[in-house]
Amino acid sequence: MDEDIATYLGPKGYSIKKEHITIQEQELIRKELTVKAFVPKTSLSKPEPFPIYRESPNKIYVPRFYGMDTYGEPDAIKISDGEDIDVNFEGELRDFQKPIVEKYIECAKTKGGGLLEIHCGGGKTVQSLKIISELKKKTLVIVHKEFLLQQWTERIHQFLPTAKVGRIQGDVIDIEGKDIVIGMLQSISMKKYPASLFQNFGLTILDECFPYKTHIHTDKGLIKIGSLYEKWINKEQLPKILSFNQKTKNFEYKKMTHSWRKEREYLIKIKMSKRVINCTPEHKILTINGYIEANKLKEGDLIVSKYDRNNIENIILPAINSDQLQNYGLLKVSSISYFKNNGANRYKKPYVYDIEVEDNHNFVIGSESLKDNPQYIDGPVVSNCHHMAAAVFSNALFKIVTKYMLGLSATMDRKDKLSFVFKMFIGDVVYKKEREGDDVVVVKGINYEVNDDKFEKVDKMYNGQTNYSGMIKKLCEFEKRSDFILKVLDDSLKEKPEQQFIVLAHNKSILKYLHDSIQERGLHTVGYYIGGMKQTDLKISETKKIIIATYAMAEEALDIKTLTSLLMATPKTDVRQAVGRILRKKKSNALIFDIIDMHGLFQRQWKKRCTWYRKQKYTVLLANNEMYNKNMWTTLSTNGQILKHKAVPDQCAKLLQGVCLIK
Numbered sequence: 001m002d003e004d005i006a007t008y009l010g011p012k013g014y015s016i017k018k019e020h021i022t023i024q025e026q027e028l029i030r031k032e033l034t035v036k037a038f039v040p041k042t043s044l045s046k047p048e049p050f051p052i053y054r055e056s057p058n059k060i061y062v063p064r065f066y067g068m069d070t071y072g073e074p075d076a077i078k079i080s081d082g083e084d085i086d087v088n089f090e091g092e093l094r095d096f097q098k099p100i101v102e103k104y105i106e107c108a109k110t111k112g113g114g115l116l117e118i119h120c121g122g123g124k125t126v127q128s129l130k131i132i133s134e135l136k137k138k139t140l141v142i143v144h145k146e147f148l149l150q151q152w153t154e155r156i157h158q159f160l161p162t163a164k165v166g167r168i169q170g171d172v173i174d175i176e177g178k179d180i181v182i183g184m185l186q187s188i189s190m191k192k193y194p195a196s197l198f199q200n201f202g203l204t205i206l207d208e209c210f211p212y213k214t215h216i217h218t219d220k221g222l223i224k225i226g227s228l229y230e231k232w233i234n235k236e237q238l239p240k241i242l243s244f245n246q247k248t249k250n251f252e253y254k255k256m257t258h259s260w261r262k263e264r265e266y267l268i269k270i271k272m273s274k275r276v277i278n279c280t281p282e283h284k285i286l287t288i289n290g291y292i293e294a295n296k297l298k299e300g301d302l303i304v305s306k307y308d309r310n311n312i313e314n315i316i317l318p319a320i321n322s323d324q325l326q327n328y329g330l331l332k333v334s335s336i337s338y339f340k341n342n343g344a345n346r347y348k349k350p351y352v353y354d355i356e357v358e359d360n361h362n363f364v365i366g367s368e369s370l371k372d373n374p375q376y377i378d379g380p381v382v383s384n385c386h387h388m389a390a391a392v393f394s395n396a397l398f399k400i401v402t403k404y405m406l407g408l409s410a411t412m413d414r415k416d417k418l419s420f421v422f423k424m425f426i427g428d429v430v431y432k433k434e435r436e437g438d439d440v441v442v443v444k445g446i447n448y449e450v451n452d453d454k455f456e457k458v459d460k461m462y463n464g465q466t467n468y469s470g471m472i473k474k475l476c477e478f479e480k481r482s483d484f485i486l487k488v489l490d491d492s493l494k495e496k497p498e499q500q501f502i503v504l505a506h507n508k509s510i511l512k513y514l515h516d517s518i519q520e521r522g523l524h525t526v527g528y529y530i531g532g533m534k535q536t537d538l539k540i541s542e543t544k545k546i547i548i549a550t551y552a553m554a555e556e557a558l559d560i561k562t563l564t565s566l567l568m569a570t571p572k573t574d575v576r577q578a579v580g581r582i583l584r585k586k587k588s589n590a591l592i593f594d595i596i597d598m599h600g601l602f603q604r605q606w607k608k609r610c611t612w613y614r615k616q617k618y619t620v621l622l623a624n625n626e627m628y629n630k631n632m633w634t635t636l637s638t639n640g641q642i643l644k645h646k647a648v649p650d651q652c653a654k655l656l657q658g659v660c661l662i663k
Contacts, residue, residue, distance in 0.1 A: 007067065008076040011195055011401055014067025015074075016060045019114050020392065029053060029060055037416035048284075050293065052394045052421055063394070063424035064112070064401060081403050082137040082202020085179040087163045089133035097123055099430045102131050102408065108135065113405030113432030115423065119580060124408045124435055125152065126478060128205050129159045132180065137202025140168075144185040149557065150535045170258050173197065186258065186356055189396040203404040206393075206426065216355070217242035217364040221252045225353045232259035232355075243360040244286065244304070248469040251364070253533075258356035265350050267341045268294045272303060272331040277365050280352055281338075286362060288330060295336075302330040322645075350427060359531060359552070397425045422589060432445045441618040445606065446488070447482055449624050458599055466601055469576070472570055475597060476510035484625060485569055486514065488593055489546060490523050492565065499591065500562050502529075502547045504554055504578055505569040514569065529553055539600045546651045554578050567593040573605045576612070592618075610636070 006020035018026060030303040054061040058310075067074070093101065100116060107114045108131075118124050131363035132139050143149050149167070156163050166178030168187060175181045175197070216225050218239035230517045231238055268281045279285075281295035286304040341350035357363050407426035423429075430438040438473075450456075455478055459467040475481060493499055507509050508530065518526040527541030529549035541547055542560050548556070555577040561584040568578065582590045613620050614637050636642065 005075040006076045008073055008078050009064065009067075009074045009401065011060075011199065011399075012054060012061040013398055014062050014064050014071075014403055016062065016067065016071065018058055018060060021060075026060060029062060031186065031274070033062060033066070035418060035421060038568065050394075052145065052424065054398055061398065063397070064405070065422075066424040067429050073256045078403055080199055083134055083200045084202075085132075085138050085163075087133050087136070087160045087179055089130050089159055090116040090161055091126070091159045093130060094123065095126065096433065097130075100433060101127050101134070102133055105134055105297045107427070108404045108406070111427060112403065113178060113407075115407040115409060117409050117429050119433060119583075125155045125207065126159060128207075128406065128408060129155060131406065132163075132203065132205075133160060135203055137402075137404065138178075138200055139199045139203040139205060141180060141182045141205045141207065141520055142185050142188065142400075143182060143207055144186075147533075147535060147538065148363065149182050150183065152207070156180055158590045168193075168197075176202075183397055185392060188399060190260070190356070190471055191256075193399070195399070198400045198402070199536035201400070201402045203406065204400055204402045205406045205408065207408045214564045225355065226261075226351070228256065228355055229259040229261050229353045230580065232256070241357045242354065242364045243357050243362050244364065245360050250469065250473075250474065250507075252360070252508075254360055255358040256355050256598040257358050260354045261351050262428065266338055267352070269337045269339055270297060270333060272333045275305075275331060278339075296331050298337055299333055299335065301333045303333060305309040305331045338594075340494045378402060394421060394425065406620045428475070430645050441579075441590045441592065441613075441616065443594055443613050443618050443620045444630050444638075445596050445610070445622045446483065447596045447622070447624040449626070450478075451599055452478075452482065456598065471599065471601065472506050473509075475570055476505065476507045476513075479513075481595075482510055482513050482517075482569075485567065485595065486517055486521075486523070488628070489518075489567060492591070492593070493524055498563045500545055500547070500560075501562050501565045502554070502566060502581060503567045503569055504549055504551050504558070505573075506551055506572075507570065508550065510569055511550065512546045518546060529558065551578065554581050559584065564589070565591040565593075568595060569596070571597060571605045573608050575609055613637075614642070 006017055008015050016029075019070055030051070030053065034049050034051050036049040062070075089122060100118065104114060104116060104127075116124060116127070116580050118127070118376055126537045128141075141152055143152060149169070153165055156165055163176060163179040166174040166176075166181040168175065168181060168183035170184070170187050170191070173193070181201070216223055216228060218228075218238040218241055223239060230236075237255045241256050242251055244251055260579070266281070267278050270277050270279070270285075281293065283294050285292055285294055285297065287297070288302045288304065292301070339626060341352065347413060355363065368432045376576040405426045407422060455474065459470040459474065461467045463469075482562070489501060489503070493501070503511070503514060505514075511528070511530070515526055515528060525543075526546045526548060527544035529538060529541050529547050531550065532555055533541075542562070547560070547563070551572060560581070563582045563584065566582045568575065572578070579592065581589075582592075594606070594609065598603065610620060617639045620636040622636050623633050627633070
């Protein structure tokens, strides 16, 4: 009898009837399943907690594997097994991949799913396709970037040539008669699709709004958000949207990837420092304490805002950045009120609109002036509700519960400390495969030293913390340093012309300088590999001797098997993903140039990288720019072993300060 069932696995996850658990247990579930991302103290964003459970008057819905770990196997299963498909795998797995596939299939059939944590270049996609061919269930593959959708499509055609491939993206729902469907995470998370849309899948693989007249800053000037929606619906060419990168603290133009419209009768008016915005009460506004819903703002709250230098008097606390396109400051909320939405233009219905912005997932409002002043390039930063990956992810997986779940990752060490959220939905790590130490990798660390007071100075933010993004910007703008990097690239390729380099950095400014300089000086063939490029252009870049890319792209399953060498033009603590991009071949012979800057924070990052290099048993060499020019290197370690030098040469005394040598 259904009345006797306390728990069941259904289309909303592990479902618990409240009548079978105490009030205290319900409160404990709410507490345990309200989570918050970790951010460094220096971050401008202070993330809000979010729930990874859902609730109705009679039931609580929790992530599948949390429910099973806490309450045991459900009393009933109310999801389908999924449609059977007939696809055959054409190809051969490598020897180390076979036990991984076997282990997952065994775990899937006994527990329902799990995660595969496999190093970069380990063939996660190919192994997933082999798993599909073994389980023979209609499969939904969820990705979060357009180029990953293209990459999966290519691999499916290569290894499962008879498979019919569909897509879920925005209003495109192509699933009928398809064996494998690739869905965009943002669409599945944010759009309202019929619940029946996902009921025939048997395997899942995982690799607020404003009124019409609200102006949005774009690379074509101020455009009404309602007009952006109409352009989206009519498939017209879309402008790029001005948005705020919370990591670099820079404003940048990003691609608009989706738009929505719905009805809301009442809106909220926020007045602040000579500016006004109107939005839905639940829309999130970026404040000094992170994203806060508009209806939870209070008088005196400080909102992060883009400002124009001609209109700086509105900003009560400007940031340090001096470049106009990177100016941000704080607007003080002076009053909050509600009003009725009477529609706009030809629309009599109380419509409100929202847009989705690539990568940064926020946009800048061109706020109204309280006087008859013109619009400036300024305004508050607001969320498009996709800013927290784990929140988006959990929202999607409450809609998709299939018989089998498979998660893919090169590393489960997430910077936001929310790895456990993914495990609650997908299952624990079934198999962890680190790269075997049979690669020959040489790391050449170059301490970049220069006598320049302005360059040597460590910039601070208004709160006394090191201005990390400002320091990265300083490295990128120091032309002598960039020219030295060009020399290193040119020297290395002249010595070994068969190499193919990938050059990585945080900021596009230095990438543009390097790309254009290589091209103008005719040094070597060069191509970009950055977000927003068409797949055909990315393919062309893959053939170049030097590929110029952002770290963000290198961490998003970039797959170029011909890469042999890496140069990191700006420093980064965790370089596992970056290094993995040049180790796609078995028993690779790889070269890494690691530029080490003289500032304390960058020296500390080098120490951490150096420790990791040793653990991988790489050979680590060290020089400064003067020693580099003389081709004089100090060997720090070989095969992971530290070399004990009897004495440090005089010319190395300054060089070796702060580097990772075991005493």
